[in-house]
Amino acid sequence: MRKLVVICVVITGALLISGCQEIDTEVSAVTVMDAPNDSGGGVVVAWPAPAGVKVDSFAIERLDPETGKYTPLTTVKGDETFLEDTGLTPNADYSYRVVANLADGKTTAVGEGAGRPTGEWFNFNRLNVLVGVVSFVVLVLVFISMARGGKELFVRKIAGLEAVDEAIGRATEMGKPILFVSGLGDASDIATIAAMTILAKVARKTAEYETPLIVPCRDPIVMMVEKEMVREAYTEVGRPDAFEEDSVFYVTDSQFGYVAAVDGIMLRERPATNFYMGAFYAESLILAETGAQTGAIQIAGTDRVTQFPFFITACDYTLMGEELYAATAYLGRDPLMLGSLKGQDWAKAVILVILIVGAILIALTGLGEVDTTWFARLFETVS
Amino acid sequence: MAQDYSHVKTILATDCGSTTTKAILIEKEGEEYRLKVRGEAPTTVEKPAEDVTRGVLNAVGEVEELSGRTLLKKVKVLHSGKGIKGGTDVYLSTSSAGGGLQMMVAGVVKSMTGESAQRAALGAGAIVMDVLASNDGRLGHEKIEAIRRLRPDMILLSGGIDGGTISHVVELAELIGAADPKPRFGSGYDLPVIYAGNKDARGNVKGSLEAKTDLYVVDNIRPVLERENLGPARHEIHNLFMEHVMAQAPGYSKLMEWTDEPIMPTPGAVGEIIQTIASTYGIEAIGVDIGGATTDVFSVFGGVFNRTVSANLGMSYSVSNVVAETGLPNIMRWVPFSVDERAIRDRVRNKMIRPTTIPQTLEDLIVEQAIAREALRLAFEQHKSLAVGLKGIQQQRTISDAFAQTATGGTLVNMMNLDMLVGSGGALSHAPRRAQAGLMLIDGFMPECVTFLAVDSIFMMPQLGVLSKVMPKAATQVFDRDCLVRLGSCVAPVGSGKEGSNCLHIEADFPGLGHISEDVKLGEMRLLPLPVGEKVRAKLDPARGFDLGAGKGDAREVTLEGGVVGVVLDCRGRPFQIPEDETKRVNAITGWLQNLDIYPKVF
Numbered sequence: 001m002r003k004l005v006v007i008c009v010v011i012t013g014a015l016l017i018s019g020c021q022e023i024d025t026e027v028s029a030v031t032v033m034d035a036p037n038d039s040g041g042g043v044v045v046a047w048p049a050p051a052g053v054k055v056d057s058f059a060i061e062r063l064d065p066e067t068g069k070y071t072p073l074t075t076v077k078g079d080e081t082f083l084e085d086t087g088l089t090p091n092a093d094y095s096y097r098v099v100a101n102l103a104d105g106k107t108t109a110v111g112e113g114a115g116r117p118t119g120e121w122f123n124f125n126r127l128n129v130l131v132g133v134v135s136f137v138v139l140v141l142v143f144i145s146m147a148r149g150g151k152e153l154f155v156r157k158i159a160g161l162e163a164v165d166e167a168i169g170r171a172t173e174m175g176k177p178i179l180f181v182s183g184l185g186d187a188s189d190i191a192t193i194a195a196m197t198i199l200a201k202v203a204r205k206t207a208e209y210e211t212p213l214i215v216p217c218r219d220p221i222v223m224m225v226e227k228e229m230v231r232e233a234y235t236e237v238g239r240p241d242a243f244e245e246d247s248v249f250y251v252t253d254s255q256f257g258y259v260a261a262v263d264g265i266m267l268r269e270r271p272a273t274n275f276y277m278g279a280f281y282a283e284s285l286i287l288a289e290t291g292a293q294t295g296a297i298q299i300a301g302t303d304r305v306t307q308f309p310f311f312i313t314a315c316d317y318t319l320m321g322e323e324l325y326a327a328t329a330y331l332g333r334d335p336l337m338l339g340s341l342k343g344q345d346w347a348k349a350v351i352l353v354i355l356i357v358g359a360i361l362i363a364l365t366g367l368g369e370v371d372t373t374w375f376a377r378l379f380e381t382v383s
Numbered sequence: 384m385a386q387d388y389s390h391v392k393t394i395l396a397t398d399c400g401s402t403t404t405k406a407i408l409i410e411k412e413g414e415e416y417r418l419k420v421r422g423e424a425p426t427t428v429e430k431p432a433e434d435v436t437r438g439v440l441n442a443v444g445e446v447e448e449l450s451g452r453t454l455l456k457k458v459k460v461l462h463s464g465k466g467i468k469g470g471t472d473v474y475l476s477t478s479s480a481g482g483g484l485q486m487m488v489a490g491v492v493k494s495m496t497g498e499s500a501q502r503a504a505l506g507a508g509a510i511v512m513d514v515l516a517s518n519d520g521r522l523g524h525e526k527i528e529a530i531r532r533l534r535p536d537m538i539l540l541s542g543g544i545d546g547g548t549i550s551h552v553v554e555l556a557e558l559i560g561a562a563d564p565k566p567r568f569g570s571g572y573d574l575p576v577i578y579a580g581n582k583d584a585r586g587n588v589k590g591s592l593e594a595k596t597d598l599y600v601v602d603n604i605r606p607v608l609e610r611e612n613l614g615p616a617r618h619e620i621h622n623l624f625m626e627h628v629m630a631q632a633p634g635y636s637k638l639m640e641w642t643d644e645p646i647m648p649t650p651g652a653v654g655e656i657i658q659t660i661a662s663t664y665g666i667e668a669i670g671v672d673i674g675g676a677t678t679d680v681f682s683v684f685g686g687v688f689n690r691t692v693s694a695n696l697g698m699s700y701s702v703s704n705v706v707a708e709t710g711l712p713n714i715m716r717w718v719p720f721s722v723d724e725r726a727i728r729d730r731v732r733n734k735m736i737r738p739t740t741i742p743q744t745l746e747d748l749i750v751e752q753a754i755a756r757e758a759l760r761l762a763f764e765q766h767k768s769l770a771v772g773l774k775g776i777q778q779q780r781t782i783s784d785a786f787a788q789t790a791t792g793g794t795l796v797n798m799m800n801l802d803m804l805v806g807s808g809g810a811l812s813h814a815p816r817r818a819q820a821g822l823m824l825i826d827g828f829m830p831e832c833v834t835f836l837a838v839d840s841i842f843m844m845p846q847l848g849v850l851s852k853v854m855p856k857a858a859t860q861v862f863d864r865d866c867l868v869r870l871g872s873c874v875a876p877v878g879s880g881k882e883g884s885n886c887l888h889i890e891a892d893f894p895g896l897g898h899i900s901e902d903v904k905l906g907e908m909r910l911l912p913l914p915v916g917e918k919v920r921a922k923l924d925p926a927r928g929f930d931l932g933a934g935k936g937d938a939r940e941v942t943l944e945g946g947v948v949g950v951v952l953d954c955r956g957r958p959f960q961i962p963e964d965e966t967k968r969v970n971a972i973t974g975w976l977q978n979l980d981i982y983p984k985v986f
Binding site for chain 1: 492494495496517518542543544546547548549550551605608774775776778781782784785788789790791792
């Protein structure tokens with residue numbers, strides 16, 4: 001931990017130094033400075049306002065290195081004294097000329113200047129993000145270290161996950177199989193990955209209870225991964241012989257073709273317990289309602305907000321949103337995952353507090369009670 | 384054919400306990416049944432007598448002497464009849480001699496049919512020695528070894544709903560068959576096994592067990608997961624208890640001939656009287672019997688009866704186990720003075736090896752009652768974990784359940800609804816002051832809202848339990864008038880707050896005290912004297928954050944009932960927190976003990 005802090009301090013110092021580098025500019029009436037906190041694609045052109053004359057506008061010209069002539073870049077109002085030119089090539093030299101268009105129709109040259117855009121190691125505009133990320137990482141590391149040290153980290157009970165044993169027990173008493181549907185997402189979908197980890201836990205239990213498991217898949221890659229996970233789970237509990245190769249199988253990648261097939265399985269096999277974990281779309285209610293009609297205990301979990309109402313009303317338990325992602329840590333009690341989960345929860349709590357404080361301050365600002373711009377600036381781009 | 388008990392005037396009932404046999408004589412006075420006399424004699428199951436009826440005759444002999452009514456003829460209980468002078472119209476008996484009924488139960492899933500089988504056995508009055516299940520984590524040979532080692536009186540095998548799993552049930556039956564179990568009593572007999580599981584597996588189970596055991600088949604205790612059917616299994620347990628266990632025990636065959644109704648296991652009988660009282664008065668009740676070796680807890684919530692027996696929690700044989708389970712700090716937290724840990728351990732061990740001794744000093748008594756509090760608390764915790772709803776049942780949800788998805792199998796025990804708490808057993812019934820028994824019950828069970836406390840005066844609940852099976856009205860009358868020692872109501876607001884802040888305001892007209900209007904602070908206990916039989920209407924106004932059943936901070940009017948102790952205002956908050964600071968803790972406990980006049984000496 002101490003090493004990590006030292007490394008962070010060194011990196012931050014280096015970044016600060018790089019951010020303060022002087023830019024190679026020619027000293028003249030027009031100053032061309034490297035634009036700060038960028039990747040090297042911009043310069044800031046600044047000029048003094050001519051004294052004693054009324055300026056209507058300034059014409060800014062940039063030297064074209066191929067022709068050696070200045071070409072018009074843009075025109076700004078007469079009360080402005082700088083311009084940021086972006087989209088430049090890093091580390092190339094650029095020259096600018098500023099011409100003042102006077103109110104009486106005449107023009108007068110303000111001056112010329114040159115400069116070179118360079119990229120910075122650190123974007124100070126995002127300093128608040130760095131602070132946030134470092135705080136978050138520290139929180140997670142602290143909780144992981146606490147979990148590894150044997151401290152009991154409290155995680156609120158998630159009824160849907162508590163009921164997994166009960167649901168498998170029900171199937172065992174009834175002598176019926178368990179159906180596990182891992183959604184319509186592919187292997188890159190985070191909800192599908194979460195579903196796979198839950199499947200591994202369920203498979204371990206079904207192996208212990210000697211209860212049949214049915215896993216119909218919509219995606220061939222998901223099927224291969226899940227088959228291996230189930231096989232491994234059976235091996236882990238010392239029942240490799242009980243694993244049936246055909247228990248995890250591919251159906252079709254057609255959305256409603258898949259749903260029709262799964263509904264058919266429900267009606268024919270009458271599973272006592274149905275799990276719906278992963279990404280679901282329009283088929284969620286069709287699946288859950290058919291399962292409810294067959295009398296099965298149903299546990300659903302998805303991060304698709306639009307499907308929550310259907311699962312909540314048709315299933316016995318529903319894991320909503322992040323509860324699905326938390327399932328692995330909850331079921332496995334692995335210190336790394338548990339620590340991450342706690343760290344994330346605390347970070348969310350902090351964000352929530354900031355949102356509440358912000359809302360209150362905005363309300364007070366509206367009443368003209370206090371000046372809250374300082375608070376808003378904490379979360380704006382630092383300039 | 385059921386006997387007609389409508390003209391019964393005299394009832395003799397005995398309870399053959401492990402150490403003493405207790406006999407009571409009940410007679411009808413006008414329209415009421417009342418306890419007349421009580422007799423007691425040592426139980427004679429063991430050598431040299433080896434005949435339970437000797438103890439029964441001795442106890443009934445004492446009753447005969449005290450009542451002046453002839454109850455024995457030669458060496459037999461005399462039944463009244465034409466031309467017979469004296470005698471009893473009905474003779475009933477219960478028994479827990481020889482360790483009572485000891486059973487093993489088996490189910491497919493431990494928390495489903497395993498738990499149902501456990502409830503069936505416990506409700507029938509048995510001690511459940513072990514629960515075998517397909518998912519109990521033990522290997523086959525370990526289960527076989529457990530069956531052989533424990534030698535139960537009988538085994539209840541269940542598992543699978545009707546039409547459900549067969550393979551798991553048959554596997555359990557094969558394990559029992561492979562163990563080739565022998566009963567505790569009667570070496571020439573086969574062990575009774577009751578099969579109360581999936582009806583489709585009956586043939587297979589018979590194939591596995593019929594040749595090796597005395598197999599009885601009854602209806603499934605869990606025909607569907609949504610419903611329990613414990614009646615047939617319990618009935619069969621009672622029958623087999625009589626036919627096998629009792630018939631093999633010394634002298635019981637003779638005793639069975641004397642009784643007018645089958646002999647019941649003692650805990651089963653206590654459960655009967657608790658159920659009868661709860662249904663008669665329409666109340667939620669808890670009963671506890673804290674013995675030397677075991678502690679039984681009975682409860683009726685929402686009409687559902689539950690009984691648990693904590694086989695390792697008791698005040699003499701099991702006292703060391705209480706200390707081991709709860710830890711010395713938990714016992715010491717109830718003691719208002721500092722004692723050397725070793726001295727406590729010595730006291731406990733002495734009690735274990737000399738179970739019949741009683742405390743000789745006030746300090747000994749305080750320590751023993753501290754242990755009793757923890758034994759009651761642990762037994763109640765166990766009870767709450769088994770007195771639960773059915774698990775694994777389908778639930779109906781609405782969108783309002785989105786953030787409150789309650790799980791099945793929640794405890795049925797709701798202390799907010801508890802009306803009556805009845806204590807029994809030496810530690811409670813024989814406490815030198817009734818207030819001590821009251822405080823032990825409060826500390827052990829932590830009643831909430833308004834609860835009426837009582838103790839069994841002479842432990843006659845078993846006899847009344849068996850009587851309630853045939854004459855519930857008579858049993859209720861005697862229970863109400865002669866069995867219960869009314870301690871009084873306990874008022875305990877639920878909630879927590881800042882130490883020393885207001886917790887409760889009470890307004891009432893107390894006989895002897897006049898009109899009272901008092902504030903009670905959080906952390907205080909007070910006693911308001913109210914004699915037995917007196918009732919007062921009181922307005923209870925809990926402070927913000929505290930609940931007395933009407934909602935947090937909402938006042939309610941209740942009827943408070945008096946007793947030998949009076950009305951106890953327990954404003955220590957729920958959940959109860961004892962001060963961690965030593966000085967504060969001692970001061971707090973001393974205050975409670977003084978206010979309730981628990982002990983004669985101030986520490």
